[in-house]
Structure formats: structure tokens, C-alpha cells
Amino acid sequence: MCGIAGWVDYDCDLNGARPIVQAMTDTMALRGPDAQGIWIDRHAALGHRRLAVIDLEGGVQPMCAAEDNRAIACLTYSGEVYNFVELRDALRKRGHAFRTKSDTEVVLHAYLEWGDACAEHFVGMFAFAIWDVREQQLVLIRDRFGVKPLFYQPFGHGVLFGSEPKAILAHPDVRARVGLDGLRQVLTAGRLPGCAIYDGMHEVKPGYVVRVSRGGITERRYWKLEAREHTDSLVVTIETVRAHLDRIVQQQTVSDVPLCSLLSGGLDSSAITALADRVMRRRAHSPVRSYSVDFPDRGMAFVPDPLRGTSDTPFVHEFVKEVHTHHTEVVLEPEQLGDSGVRRAVVDALDANWNVGSDLYPSLYLLFDALRKHSTVALSGEAADEVFGGYQWFHLPEAINAPQLPWLRDFPGLGHVLSKDLVEALRLPEYQADMYAQLTAATPSLPGENSTEKRMRELCFLALTSWLPVLLDRKDRMSMAVGLEVRVPFCDHELAQYVFNTPWSMKTFDGREKSLLRAACDDVLPEAILKRTKSPYPATQDPGYERLLQRQMAARLANPSPMMQQTFDLNALRGISGNPVGKVSISNDRIDLDQALVLIDWLERYDVERV
Incomplete structure (x- = not known):
């Protein structure tokens, strides 16, 4: 995995712009701590920061292909193509010669063979840029679900691009400007494909190719979810799901660096961890490393909340007892979650605030930081709820029948603490209704589908194309x-x-959520986990965390900045920061305080210009 950045301008000789390209590339250093490189060819400059995972010696980037000792194409690439070995064999039969064992070189030669249609041959997560010297054009390609990010911004007679907005913002002539649509995105849990927070900036849409030439910028869709008739029986369907999972885990456990698995004790992560453990025992004769997160209980028993009916920890222990993974439990204190340095690192990583949950982002950051000390690659159970239909709102009539993005019931946003003028200008309900209308209109359907199947397909499509991107971006x-x-x-x-x-x-054949996944993995999981109902990523219930947020907000309110006064209703913030804290706290006040603090921190630290 890596970070990429670059600049194309048909009116400039970019050989003199190396310091700027270096600054853009340097912003990706955390994504790629192992190596860095820059390649410039007059009108194109490509930067790369590398996290070495496959072929540690051979996968150096940017990587060029040459004919007659002259470069014909150059690649800067982030991601993993899991079927690269099979593709390399196919390309060799077509006359291609390889110097390395890396998937990077396979991606480059696949482009030489198939042009931008190469993406249709890849199985994996990827975002990359190729400068085609022969055609004098830039090709940007992103994986089908947008697992790996890629942003671009028209600039001069060309574009700037990067894995994250910060690469583009590092150009001295680009300002962090955010309009009303950008703020609406910041304040809404959900995504519209292609939209970015910063004014003038775009995401390469999942499953798309963007071409930049002297004639301008064009885009082409190479993949989308399609509605197809399903003719398999239930037994065959379960067998097919399991066959896919066995194939996927076999592919995604290939790594030249230490690999581990995230484990929550839920169905999704437990299934992946159990299957990965089987593969690792066969391949390396050792158990898979697994990691979970927990919080000190301070002598208090877990209390169910509207999202979480059970604590993860007993189920994690049950799994480890039966499967015998090499397990580590990471215990996080409230002081760590509220630490200003941690929260600043999270905002810097996002180039924005977080608008989902409370301590989930710093918790993930700290968990990943802990396991990075031993592993470079981790497997996650993310996306199972979207693929198999696991969320509560898939099963509640009031959510199914409501004409809105269903997850907004759980994540209502900060509208009630924003300034009156900003609330009136944003018109968030209208924006969210328009999002819903656009996404539902794009849902594929089959002729003759009954109303129930049509609606549930619609909800699955919403989850996969608008909600899942939020979680993938967070991860x-x-x-x-x-x-x-x-x-x-x-x-x-x-x-x-x-x-x-x-x-x-x-x-839902057994009357439960994710019935197909449960049935496909029932031979590798403990009974307790097979019977467990859906529980989201855990959050600390320690009231000390909310009290810490209250102190931070009080300090802010004692001397509010002009940006804070322009953005918030300060009396509303004083109200929620002065409310009493319960013995066990995951309150709405806590979530509002958390999100308000990070919103103002982002606006001020990035010196956001409101337009």
C-alpha cells in the first residue's frame, strides 16, 4: 500500500517544479514510510511514497516501461492486485517480459496490453496514475468499490492529483476552500460518488477511469453493480458464497510482510479470521495473529445501548479459546481517546472532521498504531453488513419504509448546535433528500420484481454506494x-x-440478519458467535471520556475564535457541555461535543476559506 501524488500541465515544463512535486509527495509519507520517488517528463510529474508489501526489493516506484531505451509509460500505484500472479502468466504468454515479482509491474504491463481496460482484469483494491508518454495523456483508475482513495483537481492546463486532498493542498497556489456543498458533505453521514469536500476538487469515482489530455478531462465507467436473475438454489448459493470466501482469503493472505486479522467477536471479523487461520496454518504452519480492542471497565458491567446489545470481549475470548489464534487485546483509556495529539493526527489523516460516531476514529487509529508494531497488513470484516444485509435498519419496518437514507436515524448530525444563519444556508434536509433521490434512481432492478425485493435491493444499493464509502474511507x-x-x-x-x-x-432465510454468511461459515465458528446478533464497532462507556470532552469544549467557549462564532450556536454548545454525565455514557451530548470539537479544529487548523 502506498501514497501517490502528481501534476500534469500541458503549458508548463515541470522539470523546474520538482520542489513543489516533492512537497506534494511528502504529504504522503505516512502512507508510504519505506521509500519515495519522483519522475518528471516535461508535462507530467509523478510522485510516490511506498509501503513495501509485495516484492520488497523489486517494486520501486514510479515504475517506467521502455522501448528502445525510452520511457513509453510511467506508473505511480497504490493498492494490491490479488490476481497478479495469474495476470503475469497471461501477459507472459502475450510476449511481456518481467524484471520483478511485484504486482506493480503487472499493473504497468497490463496497461500496455489492454490500455485503460486493464482495470477490468484486476481483482483487488487500487488507485493509480499512468502517464502515457506515447499519447501524452494521464490515466487515473480507481477500484470498483473505492477501497483506495484518489482525488484530482483541474489546475492550469491539466490537473493535480493525490491519494488524499492534502497532496493537492500542498501546491502553493491551491487554497483550502469549502463551499456550502462541501460543508453539507462534512455534516452528512453518507457519500455521493465523485464529490469531494474542497471546492474544485473531485474524487475519481469507484469503478471509473479518468483521462486527462490536451483536449480536457473525460471519464469512463468500467464496472457497476448490475441486477441479474438469481437461479441458484439455497444450498448452491451457500456453497457458492463459501467458495468465494475461500478464494478471497487465499488471495488476500499473500504478503511478504507480517499479516494479522482484526477480531471483534462478531460474525464478520470472526469468519475472516477463522478462514485466514486455516490458510496460515496450511501455508506457514502457524496460527494467524488476531487483534481486538477493549476499554477498562472500572468495575462497571457493560450496559446495552441502542446500537450495541452485547460487549465484544466475551465473544472474542470464546473465539480465541476455540480457534487458538495468536491473540492480542488492545485496551484503550479515555485519556488516550481524548488526547489532543491523537485527535489532531486523526483530523490530519482525514483532511477533515469526522461525522460518524464519537470515539470511533481515535479508537481505530490507536488500535492500528498498536498492531502496526507487529504487522504491516491486516484483514478486516468491513463491508459484510452492506453485502449481506446486517444492519438493524435492514430489518425495521419504520426504516425500510422511510424515504430517506436509513442510517441517518442513527447519525442525525450537528444541525441543532450550528449557527442559525449556517443552518438556513445549508438546508441539510433538502440536500439529504436529494442525495437519497439520486441514489435510489440509480439502483438497478429486474423486470417483474415484487415490491419487497425491489425495496430491499434499493436499500442494499444505498448501503454499498453511499454508506460503505464512509466506512472504507475511515478504515x-x-x-x-x-x-x-x-x-x-x-x-x-x-x-x-x-x-x-x-x-x-x-x-434472511433463517429469520435473521446475514443468513447466507452465517450458513457459509458455520463449520469454522463457535456456536456463541453464530448466535450473536449484530453489534457495531465498540465505543467506550467510561463517563470520564465525556467529562474530558466537556473540559475541552469549556476551554474553547472561554475564548471562542471568529470561526467558531461564525459556525456554531455558542449557547447551544454551552448547554450540552454543562449537562450532567451519567454513570455509563454514550450520550447524544457526548457525540455532539466530539463532533463539534473536531469540526472547529479542522476548520481552524486547515485555515478553511468558506465560499
Whole structure:
């Protein structure tokens, strides 16, 4: 995994711009701590920071292909193509010769063979840029679900691009400007494909190719979820899901550096960890390393909340007892979660605030930082809920029937503590309704589908295309901020496409959530985990965390900055920061305090210009 950056301008000789390109590339240092490189060819400059995972000696970038000792194409690449060995064999049969064992070189030669259609041959997570010297054009390509990020901004007679906005913002002539649409994105839990927070900036959409030439910028979609008739029986469907999972885990446990698995004691992470353990025992004759997160209980028993009915810890212990992974439990104190340095690192990693949950982002960051001391690659159970239908709102009639993004019931946002003028200008309900309308209109459907199946397909599509990107971005930014590569097996496009088309009645055939996944993995999991209901990523219940946030907000309110006064209703903030804290606290006040603090920190530290 790596970080990429670059600049193309048809009116400039970029050989004299190396210091600027170096500054852009340097912003990606945490994503790629192992090596760095810059390649410039008059109108194109490519930068790369490397996290070495495959072929540690051979995968140096930017990587060029040459004919007659002259470069014909140059690649800067982030990600993993899991089927690179099979592709390398196919390309050799077509006459290609390889100097390394890296997937990077396979990606480059695949482009030489198939042009931008190379993306259709890749199985994996990736975001890369190729400067085609012959055509004098830049090609930007992103994986099908957008697991790896890639941003670009038209600039001069060309573009700037990078794995994160900070690479583009490092150019001295680019300002951190945010308009109302950008703020609406900041304050809404959900995504519209292609949109970026900063004015003038865009994301390469998942499953898209963007071409930059002298004639301008064009984009082409190379993959999308499609509605197809599902004719397999239930037994065959379960067998097919398991076959996909076995293939995926076999592919995604290939690494030349230490690998581990994230374990929450839930169905998703437990299934991946158990399957990975089987592979590692066969391949390396040792158990897989597993990691979980927990919080000190201070002598207080876990208290169920609206999202979490059970504590993870007993289920993690049950799993480890039965499967015998090499397990480490990372225990996080409230002081760590509220530490100003940690929170600043999280905001820097995001190039923005966080708008989902309370301590989830710093918790993930600290968990990843702990396991990075022993591993460079981690497997995650992310995306199973979106693929298999695991969330509560998939199963609640009031959520199913509501014409809105269903997860907004759990993440209502900060509207009630913003300034009156800003609330009126943002018109968040209208923006969110428009998001919902655009996404539902894009949902594929089958002729003759009954209303229930059509609606549930719609909700699955919303989850995969608007909610999942929020979680993938969180996972990517928090992991890459410590130089850790996190792989997400459930984002395999063949698995996702197959399950997307299984009828909802089949996805819930046993009357529970994620029935297909449970049935496909029932031979590798403890009974307790098979019976456990969905529980999201854990949050600390220690009231000390909320009291810490209250103190931080009180310090802010004692001397509010002009930006803070412009953004918030200060009386509303005083109200929530002065409310009493319960013995066990994951309150709405706590979530509001957390998100308000990081919002103002981002706006001030990035010197955001409101437009």
C-alpha cells in the first residue's frame, strides 16, 4: 500500500517544479514510510511514497516501461492486485517480459496490453496514475468499490492529483476552500460518488477511469453493480458464497510482510479470521495473529445501548479459546481517546472532521498504531453488513419504509448546535433528500420484481454506494496514518455482485440478519458467535471520556475564535457541555461535543476559506 501524488500541465515544463512535486509527495509519507520517488517528463510529474508489501526489493516506484531505451509509460500505484500472479502468466504468454515479482509491474504491463481496460482484469483494491508518454495523456483508475482513495483537481492546463486532498493542498497556489456543498458533505453521514469536500476538487469515482489530455478531462465507467436473475438454489448459493470466501482469503493472505486479522467477536471479523487461520496454518504452519480492542471497565458491567446489545470481549475470548489464534487485546483509556495529539493526527489523516460516531476514529487509529508494531497488513470484516444485509435498519419496518437514507436515524448530525444563519444556508434536509433521490434512481432492478425485493435491493444499493464509502474511507485513513495496509475481503467484486442478486428472502432465510454468511461459515465458528446478533464497532462507556470532552469544549467557549462564532450556536454548545454525565455514557451530548470539537479544529487548523 502506498501514497501517490502528481501534476500534469500541458503549458508548463515541470522539470523546474520538482520542489513543489516533492512537497506534494511528502504529504504522503505516512502512507508510504519505506521509500519515495519522483519522475518528471516535461508535462507530467509523478510522485510516490511506498509501503513495501509485495516484492520488497523489486517494486520501486514510479515504475517506467521502455522501448528502445525510452520511457513509453510511467506508473505511480497504490493498492494490491490479488490476481497478479495469474495476470503475469497471461501477459507472459502475450510476449511481456518481467524484471520483478511485484504486482506493480503487472499493473504497468497490463496497461500496455489492454490500455485503460486493464482495470477490468484486476481483482483487488487500487488507485493509480499512468502517464502515457506515447499519447501524452494521464490515466487515473480507481477500484470498483473505492477501497483506495484518489482525488484530482483541474489546475492550469491539466490537473493535480493525490491519494488524499492534502497532496493537492500542498501546491502553493491551491487554497483550502469549502463551499456550502462541501460543508453539507462534512455534516452528512453518507457519500455521493465523485464529490469531494474542497471546492474544485473531485474524487475519481469507484469503478471509473479518468483521462486527462490536451483536449480536457473525460471519464469512463468500467464496472457497476448490475441486477441479474438469481437461479441458484439455497444450498448452491451457500456453497457458492463459501467458495468465494475461500478464494478471497487465499488471495488476500499473500504478503511478504507480517499479516494479522482484526477480531471483534462478531460474525464478520470472526469468519475472516477463522478462514485466514486455516490458510496460515496450511501455508506457514502457524496460527494467524488476531487483534481486538477493549476499554477498562472500572468495575462497571457493560450496559446495552441502542446500537450495541452485547460487549465484544466475551465473544472474542470464546473465539480465541476455540480457534487458538495468536491473540492480542488492545485496551484503550479515555485519556488516550481524548488526547489532543491523537485527535489532531486523526483530523490530519482525514483532511477533515469526522461525522460518524464519537470515539470511533481515535479508537481505530490507536488500535492500528498498536498492531502496526507487529504487522504491516491486516484483514478486516468491513463491508459484510452492506453485502449481506446486517444492519438493524435492514430489518425495521419504520426504516425500510422511510424515504430517506436509513442510517441517518442513527447519525442525525450537528444541525441543532450550528449557527442559525449556517443552518438556513445549508438546508441539510433538502440536500439529504436529494442525495437519497439520486441514489435510489440509480439502483438497478429486474423486470417483474415484487415490491419487497425491489425495496430491499434499493436499500442494499444505498448501503454499498453511499454508506460503505464512509466506512472504507475511515478504515483507509486511520490505517494508512500509521503505515498499515488493511485489506477488506468482503469488498471482492465477484462476491458482492453475486450476493447483491440473491433474493432478500434468501439473505434472511433463517429469520435473521446475514443468513447466507452465517450458513457459509458455520463449520469454522463457535456456536456463541453464530448466535450473536449484530453489534457495531465498540465505543467506550467510561463517563470520564465525556467529562474530558466537556473540559475541552469549556476551554474553547472561554475564548471562542471568529470561526467558531461564525459556525456554531455558542449557547447551544454551552448547554450540552454543562449537562450532567451519567454513570455509563454514550450520550447524544457526548457525540455532539466530539463532533463539534473536531469540526472547529479542522476548520481552524486547515485555515478553511468558506465560499
